[in-house]
Amino acid sequence: MSYTTPIIFDGHNDVLSKLYRAGGLPAAETFVTGRDGAIDLKKAAKGGFGGGFFALYVPSPIDVDFKFQQMTKPQYDLPLPEPIDWEDALPVVMSQAAILFDLERRDVLKVCRTVDDIRNAMAADKIAAIFHIEGAEAIDPDLHTLEVLYQAGLRSLGPVWSRNTVFGHGVPFRYPSSPDIGDGLTDHGLRLVRRCSELSIMIDLSHLNEAGFWDVARHSQKPLVATHSNAHAICPHARNLTDDQLMAIAESDGMVGVNFAVAFLRDDGRMVADVPIEQMLRHLDHLITKLGEDRVGLGSDYDGAVMPEGLTSVADLPKLRQTMKEHGYDNMLIEKLCHANWLRVLEKTWGS
Numbered sequence: 206m207s208y209t210t211p212i213i214f215d216g217h218n219d220v221l222s223k224l225y226r227a228g229g230l231p232a233a234e235t236f237v238t239g240r241d242g243a244i245d246l247k248k249a250a251k252g253g254f255g256g257g258f259f260a261l262y263v264p265s266p267i268d269v270d271f272k273f274q275q276m277t278k279p280q281y282d283l284p285l286p287e288p289i290d291w292e293d294a295l296p297v298v299m300s301q302a303a304i305l306f307d308l309e310r311r312d313v314l315k316v317c318r319t320v321d322d323i324r325n326a327m328a329a330d331k332i333a334a335i336f337h338i339e340g341a342e343a344i345d346p347d348l349h350t351l352e353v354l355y356q357a358g359l360r361s362l363g364p365v366w367s368r369n370t371v372f373g374h375g376v377p378f379r380y381p382s383s384p385d386i387g388d389g390l391t392d393h394g395l396r397l398v399r400r401c402s403e404l405s406i407m408i409d410l411s412h413l414n415e416a417g418f419w420d421v422a423r424h425s426q427k428p429l430v431a432t433h434s435n436a437h438a439i440c441p442h443a444r445n446l447t448d449d450q451l452m453a454i455a456e457s458d459g460m461v462g463v464n465f466a467v468a469f470l471r472d473d474g475r476m477v478a479d480v481p482i483e484q485m486l487r488h489l490d491h492l493i494t495k496l497g498e499d500r501v502g503l504g505s506d507y508d509g510a511v512m513p514e515g516l517t518s519v520a521d522l523p524k525l526r527q528t529m530k531e532h533g534y535d536n537m538l539i540e541k542l543c544h545a546n547w548l549r550v551l552e553k554t555w556g557s
Contacts, residue, residue, distance in 0.1 A: 208523035208530075212327055214544035215257030215519075216432035216462025216504025217337075217411070220244045221301045222262045223508045229300055233307045243507035243518040246313050249332055252522035255544065256314065256326065256333030258361055258409075258432055260509070261301040263294045263342050265368060273511065276378060276468050276476035283378040286368040294342035295350065302357065305336060316358045320552045327544075337409070337432075340366030340375075346393045348400055355404050360555065361432070362401060363409035364394055365417070367444075372397050376414040380474030382443035384450075389416030395424055402426045407554045410434070411444075411464075411504070418450055427554050428459035433504030435469045436491040442474045451495040460550040461496060462504020463488050467511050480513040482528045489529075489542065498538055502546045 223242055224232045236245050244254070265286035275281045308314050314332035317323045326333035336358040344350045344362075351359075365375040372394035374387045390398065394417070401408050402425050410418050410431040422429055431454070437445035446454075446461065454461060463485060468476040470484050492501045505512075507519060515524050529539050 208526045209251075209253035210526075211540040211543045212253050212255035213257075213503060213519075213522055214255050214323070214327070214333065214547045215507070216502060216547065217258050217260060217339075217464070217509070218244055218505060218507045219260050219262055219339075219509030220507070221259055221304050222264060224304050225297070225301045226264065230304060230307055233304050233311070236308055237311060237313055243512065246332075248518050248520040252519040253526075254332070254519035254522060256317075256323070257335065257547075258337040258504075259305060259334045260337045260339040261298050261305070261343075262339045262366065262509075263289055263297045265289065272378070273476050276380075279473065279475070281378065281380055282382070285375055285377050288369050289342045291342060291345050298338065298343035302336070302354075305334065309334075318358055318360060319555060320548055323548060323551070335361050337361035337363075339363045339409070339412070340368070341370050341372050341397065344372070344397065346371050348397065351397070351400060351404075351406075355406060359406060361407040361409055363412055363432075364390065364397060366412050373417045373420075374414055375412055376443050378468075379443040380468070381441040383415070383441075384418070384437065384443050384445070384447065385415040386443060387414050387416065389414070389418075390420040395420065398424045405555045407551070414443075415447070415450070419453075422453050422457070427457075428550050429454045429457040430460045430550060430554070431504075432462045433464040433466075433506050434461055435464050435488045436495075439487055439491055440469055440472055440474055442469050444469055448495060451492065455496045455500060458500070458550075458553060460500050460502060460546060461492055462502045462547075463492065465503075465505045465507070465510070465512050465516055467513055470513070476511050478511055478514045482513060482515050482525060483532070485513070485525070486528060486532050498541055499546055499549060502542055502544070
C-alpha cells in the first residue's frame with residue numbers, strides 16, 4: 206500500500222478563516238501557489254488529502270497566544286468568549302463563503318452538496334469541500350439565513366463554537382473537566398435542529414456541552430456526528446466525548462472524527478506539540494471499540510489548532526497512514542478511517 210493512499214476526507218479544517226484573516230479574497234491565491242499554513246493545493250497533493258469539511262468560523266477578539274499559553278499548564282479553565290451578534294457575524298461568514306466559492310471558480314476544489322459530488326470530485330483529483338459553519342452566530346432566530354445558506358450549499362452546521370449563541374451554550378476550554386457544563390439548547394436551538402433535520406443539514410456536536418449533546422440526540426432524526434472530537438476516557442478535557450455519549454452516537458449509527466489538536470489528544474490535556482502519532486492511535490482504538498469500525502474517521506482541525514510535531518500539515522498525512530499500518534490496521538479499516546466512513550454517514554444524513 207502506498208502511504209499516500211487511500212485518500213483522506215477530513216472532518217474539519219479552518220483554512221477559510223485563516224485566508225479571511227490573511228486578506229480575504231486576494232489571499233485565496235496563496236491556496237493555489239502555496240501558503241504558510243496546514244492546507245493548500247500543493248500540500249494536499251503531496252499528502253493525499255482529498256477534501257473534507259471547510260469551516261466558516263467567526264473569530265472572537267481574544268488573545269490567541271495567551272489562550273494557548275494558558276493551555277500549556279497542568280490545569281486551566283478559560284472563560285467563554287463573549288457572544289457575537291448576528292449583525293457582526295453575518296458579514297464575516299459571507300466573506301469566508303466568498304473565498305470558498307472563489308476557490309471553486311479557480312477549479313481547485315468542488316463545493317459538494319451530495320455524496321455523489323464528493324465521489325466525483327475525488328475521482329477527478331479535485332478537493333471535495335463541504336460548506337460547514339462552526340458556530341451559528343450568522344443564523345438569525347427566524348432561520349431565514351439558514352434557508353438562504355442552504356440554497357448556497359450549506360450542508361453541515363455546528364450550533365455553537367466555544368461561546369454561547371441564541372441557539373445554545375458552548376463548552377469551555379477546561380482541563381480536567383467533564384463536558385457536563387451549563388445549559389443545553391435554547392428553544393431557538395431546538396427549532397434549528399428540527400429544521401436542519403428537515404433540510405438534511407448535518408448537525409455537528411463537537412463544541413456543544415453535554416446538555417446540548419443530549420438535546421440534539423432527543424430531537425434530531427439524523428445520525429449523531431461529532432466532526433472533530435476525541436475520547437474523554439483518555440484525555441478528560443471538557444471538549445472530549447464520554448463513553449455514554451459515544452454509546453448514543455453508536456446507537457444512532459453516527460460518526461466521530463478524531464481531532465489532531467494536541468490538547469485533546471494528550472492524557473494531560475496540555476497544548477504542547479510533543480505528541481507521538483501513536484497517541485492518536487490510542488484514541489482511534491478506543492473509539493473503534495466503542496463505536497465500531499464503521500463509525501470512526503479523522504477530523505484534523507488543521508489551520509485551527511496546535512498539531513503534533515509529526516503532522517503539522519496535510520503534506521504529513523502519509524506518516525499517519527504508515528503508523529496505522531504499523532499499528533496493525535488492515536487495508537479495509539484504513540480506507541474506512543480515511544474516507545469511507547465519512548461517505549457512509551453523509552449518505553445516511555443527506556441521501557446520495
